[in-house]
Amino acid sequence: MKATLFVGTLAAAAAVAGMASAASHGASVLDQIKARGELNCGVSTGVNGFSAPDSAGEWQGFDVAVCRAVAAAVLGDPKKVKFVTTTGQTRFTALASGEIDMLARNTTWTFSRDVDLKFTFAGVNYYDGQGFMVNKALGVSSAKELDGATVCIQTGTTTELNLADYFKSNNMSYEPVPIETNAEAQQQYLAGACDVYTTDASGLAATRATFADPENHIVLPEIISKEPLGPLVAHGDDQWADIVRWTMNALVAAEEMGVTSANIEELSKGTNNPEMNRLLGTEGDLGAMFGLDAAWAKRAIMAGGNYGEIFATNIGESTPIGLARGLNSQWTQGGLMYAPPFR
């Protein structure tokens, strides 16, 4: 009798639960953000120049500027962003679970992340490559001389795999020291617990800029990988992916057309360039096509300036980080920054 009761209870429970799960999914990401009045943007735990809080506690940086531009486009206010710090390990879980709406954490665009992890990359905001930083006192001038070295790596990143491949293909051995955040890596490297610190070359430059003695450390000439870094969103809402992608494109296109935060008010009164008019919303209504108003791109550009301005203020040659534009120049100047037409 007890056995039959048990089976009967089980079956009834399964039937009830089956009915309960028919509940459908919620609103689109755009609607959720508007209802919330805030954009949840995943950033790193602190890489100077890319995403780090300044002395007033305001988040500043190259990746942060992307979040602010999107917030300005969607919500009309670049300050309406909640920055969620993520490590190399937690970032994808945070994005997949919907804890953050978008991730702007110098994340490399790879096949498996795009396809297998079910993310959509909204473009590339920085073309980077993995490099090595060593103390000058070691007397190393090439990555090929690093046989037997102890290497600090941020765990859970593509750099870990590139490193393994590079040392393997050059028949060298190394001792990996896995580390969770950039700050810990910096501390270990400066204490001499590792000979080499490896991450994206831009990250190395940013880290070195915070040292007390940056002149004693060099970034080795070898760049061992392609690291196209960009913001990404989860699969499942193409409209939202389009908004992030075209906000990025708007920043790049603005630089190409010569729209800056200084002259944007003037230009948005109307010009004789139809594409600029479409971008700034004085002609046509591109914004309505993805559920925003006409002035979305104007607000995005006003948030921190066009792509070139964002680059110059956060990581450019006049900053302590001092990165050259290089591959990240406009296509008209031999770089890879190329926005599709606004039409």
Next chain:
Amino acid sequence: MATTSENQAGSFRLGMLIYDTRYRSMTIQVVFMFLFMAGAVWLIDNTITNLSALGKDFNFGFLDVRAGYDINQRLIEYTNDSSHGRAWAVGLLNTLLLALFSCVTATVIGVIAGVLRLSKNWIISQLMNLYVEMFRNVPVLLWIVIIFAVLTEATPAPNAFRGENPTASMLFFDTVAITNRGVYVPGPLFTQSLGAINLGVISVSINFLLISAVVIGSIYANIRLRRHASAVQEATGDRPVTWWKSLLILFAPLIAVLAALGFHLDYPTLQGFNFQGGSYMRNSFTAMWLALSVYTGAFIAENVRAGILAISKGQTEAAFALGLRPNRTMNLVILPQALRVIIPPLISQYLNITKNTSLGIAVGYMDMRSTLGGITLNQTGRELECMLLLMVTYLTASLIISGAMNVYNNSVKLKER
């Protein structure tokens, strides 16, 4: 039960399910069972629905895929060409190694501190009190990070050993180097290797097996010798002299085998960036080991104190009356009885140590949480699968440990005849 319900079948009403004491307990059980199962099924169903909504499937195929990353501390063969499954095994072994080391030292520290805390010497007992309260009341993660920071910041880099006038030097006749990357000690090497047995997953060196067999054989022979001596003592009243025989049995075969295999020590030397040769204990391991040992040792000390206090004072007095000195009273009378009280909470402490090894990620110790639950999870994006595997593995390890400890507990608990 069945017969009564059949007899009453004619007059059964629905209300009797609640008001009749014969059925009430059954009704309550059925309702609770129903709610519990409904909850469980809803959780599973919800997971499946949402996973398919995200377009994710549920499979463990990634375990066979090339891992592509390196692990610094490996107890079994592993390269970046090995599979994620093997990375999991490497991590598991690192977890177990750390747990084993920590359990042993935590027990030693705990027993000593627990006994000393009851000392009549005020300074000693207060020192132990301080130790217990300090370590028990600060989160173990902080101890791990502090110890790691001290090990990294207070010790010299390998570079400091270099040059004509090095600022740091090796200890014990240039055999041990303490650096901020870890401790390098001489390691065993053999000029003659008998090869290795390949067991599929791991390959075991025959040298190692041979030495283990010799050591176990010697210990067994020594036990036989002592038993024989006791038998002679029982029969004649004279105990034969055994100490030199014991020494001979314990060490002569071992030395003979080591000599035959060409045993010698491999000393660490500074080559290139690091010390090469010898055995290398990473700071991440040392920090985890020390932190878990002193932290859990504080808890074990309290268990030991409770166990000792549970033994009535009459036992001590009786032992003293027989002329036993305090040392022997503790070892022969009090501790064996106290074990009955100490072992059950000790099992929980061992389980705590095993689970706390998962904090290794804080100092980059490559345990199972860092390999399977860290890098593999991140590179493959299989959160659910990795976390389930981790949970099952920790659960299995914990159940095995508590099972083994329960067997031991049964052997020391009060025998009631």
